[in-house]
Amino acid sequence: MSIDIKLPDGSIRNYDSPVTGYQIAESIGPRLLKDAICIEINNTFKDLSFSITENNTVRIVTNKDLDALHILRHSSAHILAQAVLNIYPDAQFGVGPSIENGFYYDFLFSNPIKESDLLNIELEMKKISKSSQSFIRSEISKKEAIKLFKNQNLKKELIESAETGEGVGNESVSLYTNNKFVDLCMGPHLPNTGLLKHFKLTKISGAYWRGDEANVQLQRIYGTSWFTKEDLNTYLTQQEEAEKRDHRKLGNELNLFTSSEELGSGNFLWKPKGAVLRDVIESYSKRAHLDNGYSLVNTPHIGKSVLWETSGHLEHYSENMYPPINHEENNETYYLKPMNCPFHILVYKSDLHSYKELPLRYFEFGSVYRYEKTGVLHGLLRLRGFTQDDAHIFCTKDQINDEVKTLLSFSVKLLGSYGLTEIEADLSTKPKKYIGSDSDWDNATSSLKQSLTELGVPYQIADGEGAFYGPKIDLHAKDAIGRRWQLSTIQIDFAQPDNFNIEFVNSDNKKEKPVMIHRALLGSVERFTAVLLEHYAGNLPGWLSPNQVDVLTIGNVEKYTDKIIRDLKGFRVTLDDRNIRLGEKIHNSEKSKTPIQIIVGEKDYENSTMAINIFDQDNNKDIEYKEGIKIVRKLLKEPEFNLNG
RNA sequence: GCCGGAGUAGCUCAGUGGCAGAGCAGCCGCCUUGUAAGCGGCAGGUCAGGGGUUCAAAUCCCCUCUCCGGCUCCA
Structure with missing residues (x-):
């Protein structure tokens, strides 16, 4: 045979x-x-x-194959567990999969381990690797397996719960053994432990058993693992690069924003330079909206409880809302707004609307407050108080299609203007619990899908991830080092028009309910600022930079610098005419990441020239004055926003 | 919210039970300066806050606040 x-x-x-x-x-x-x-x-x-x-x-x-990395990391997790059990024989071990860039394994220790213990575990892993133990697969019955893992409660639970996965089948279980270490596992694995050479244990954290908050919390050890030393080093260098781009670090170094123990968690204070940056970001977006069919509205930060009862927030969202503000004398209760929509609806309701007015688009930089759990707060990326570039579009069902398409294109253009040009989408569809008719859902979902296809935005379907009141599109942007940030969200809503009973008069002179589209394109101004800082590593393009030009002098050229500053009116220019050496002035300017330095001394004054240093470019000396000003103006010009261009 | 780590001058950090430190920034002088930090001096502290142990606490213990890495969460 x-x-x-x-x-x-x-x-x-x-x-x-x-x-x-x-x-x-x-x-x-x-x-x-x-x-x-x-x-x-x-x-x-x-x-x-x-x-x-x-x-x-x-x-x-x-080992050249990407799929092989997954195997390597899975085997790395096994070896980690083996090392841990060698050192801590009474530790319980849970699950240990491969993940992006590495692996982890969850353990329950009788005494919690510390970050400093990782080194020792790493040494033990190296020993296991050196001894080149073969991974051997076997199958035994569930009953035998339970006996085998009699001291390992987590493993027993995995076997007993009879879910397929992690090596558990219907009747038998799959095991992998190397040396004396046995683990439940479907495999496959590396031929032997000797192939694990280039790895590092990176961090330690808590993780709930089986991902459930109600379960015991285990200690998770994370590691990274690669086939070559170069790959490992490249990865570690990338991690360092990402750290350098951390917006919290940059925000501090560049004097943009600060936090304070006295202020409390989840909120930031914007310092003058940061406030300028915010303002530039907001102004640009506001102009784009006003030029493209939006009306500006403005609404307060608090509203009476009845509003939040009507909107359903108190019923569905109260966990994320700040506690009520009670005015006992007047017997009134107010809430800080977690969303802007109810206010925009009140604006809509204040007038009678004809179908001829629709779609109506209300836009606002609306600050909202959400009581996030302390552990999830993260710089400007996850806050308790933040400002959405929020708009609500009131339209007829027939208009959804066009609106969504315009909206998507608007969003992609807008993000692109700020330099985020690689956009991907997630389309979230009908969840298990939902309101509205199936046909409304189907129509709205296909509108979203069609718009994505027509505009060529690559997308994935997030099945059942929509909100209970309507499907949505989330846009993600890739940054300069390939990280994906969720920014825009476009959400169709069948519920709020009902809750608030809003209407318009249709062409038959009958009252009809509009459909609402909620959308935020930058997402939140705070978060967006953080993403831009990380994307540009703090080196913001000229038009966004809080300080655009440093004018650095050599000797006394006051008349000349006065003229330069006058000719750059409208731009953000700082003069450094202190009696210190030029090298120091340049050093300070570079450190503050100012994109352009204009350097002038007496020679320049006499010859009507200037030197211009531009970020990331060779220096230019002896530029003729008018030419120099022209170069600077061009570098600082804000991008044009043309929806149809 | 949970697990673990951390909080020392405006910033970055050293200081493991015995006098509170450095660099940068700041202020005051000197240097007249042409492409990434001139020189000298001065000032700057509730060692996050509170309680405890000790002859003695930045240091050890407990509570609170804030931050960091994750987990869970993000209608």
Whole structure:
């Protein structure tokens, strides 16, 4: 008996049945055998030792393959657990998958371990790696498995709960053994532990058992693992690069914003330079809105409780709302607003509307307050008080299609103006619990889908992730180092028009309910500022930079600098005419990340020239005056916003 | 909210039970300065806040606040 094995290049090799991945790799070449990690067969990955008994197509996965990294990291997690159990024999171990860039394993220790213990665990892992232990797969019955893991309650629970996954099948369970360490696992694994060479344990954290807040909290150890030293170093360098871009660090260094223990968590104070940056960001967006069919509205920060009862916020969202503000004398209760929509609806309701007016688009930079759990707060990215570039569009059902399409294109253009040009979308569809008719949902969802397709925005479907009152699109932007940030959200709402009973008069002179579209494009101004800072690593483009030009003098050229500052009126220019060396002035200017330095001395005054240093470019000396001013103005020009361009 | 780590001058940080420190920034002088930090001096502290242990606490213990890394959450 023999079997034919077809390889990805189309060639067919004949073997005596059964044949393993090892044997196939070996028959092709010693180099391949050395690099082989596992095999892919019928779209699943199997160990090299897996025995193939029938004709099939087989791919040898090598350490050059992206899929192999996943295997490496999964095996790294096993070795981590093995090391931990060697050092802490009474530790309980839970689950340990591979994740992006690395792996983790969850443990329950009798005494919590500390970050400083990681080094010791890492050394133990290195020992295991050096001894090159083979990973051997076996299957035993559930009953036997429970006996085997009699001292491991977490493992027992995994086996007993009988969910498939983590090596648990219906009747039997799959195990992997290396040396004396046994773990439940579907595999596949590296051929042996010796292939784990370039790794690092990175952090330690808490994690709920099986992801449920009600369960015991385990200690999770994270690590990263790679096939080559270069890859590991590249990753670690990238991490450092990301740290340098941290907006909290930059915000402090560049004097943009600050927090205070006395102020309380989740809110920031904007210092003069930061406030300028905010204002530039907001002004640009506001102009774009006003030029494209939006009306500006303005609404307060608090509203009476009846408003939040009508909107359903008190029923559905109260956990995230600040506690009520009671005015006992007047027997009134107010709430800080967690969203702007009820106020915009009140604006809508204050007039009678004709179908001829629709769509009506109300826009506001609305500050909202949400009582987020302390642990989730994160710089400007997750706050308790923040400002949405919020708008609510009131339109007819027939107008949804056009509105969404315009909106998407508006958002992509707007984000692009700030320099975020790589946009991807998530389309969230009908959840289990929802209101409104199925046909409304279907129509709205297909409108969203159609707009994404027509505008060529790549998207994924987030099945069942929509809000209970309507489907939505979230836009994500990729930054300069490839991170994905959620920014815009476009949400169709069938509920609020009902809750507030808002209407318009249609062409038959009948009252009809409009549909509402909620949308925030930058998301929150605070969060957006943080994303821009991280995207540009603090080196903001000229038009956004809080300070645009530093004029640095050599000697006394007051008349000349007066003229320069006059000719750059309207731009944000700072003069440094102190009696210190030029090198120091340049150093200070660079440190503050000012994009342009104009340097002038007496020679320049006499010749009517200037030197211009531009961020990230070669320096230019002896530029003729008018030419220099022209260059600077051009560099600082804000991008044009043209929706149809 | 939960687990773990941390909080020392405006900023970055050193200081593990025995006198509160450095660099930068600030202020005052000197240097007249042409492409990434001239020189000298002065000033700056509730060691996050409160309680405890100790002859003695920035340091050890407890509580609170704030921050950091995660988990959970983000209708």
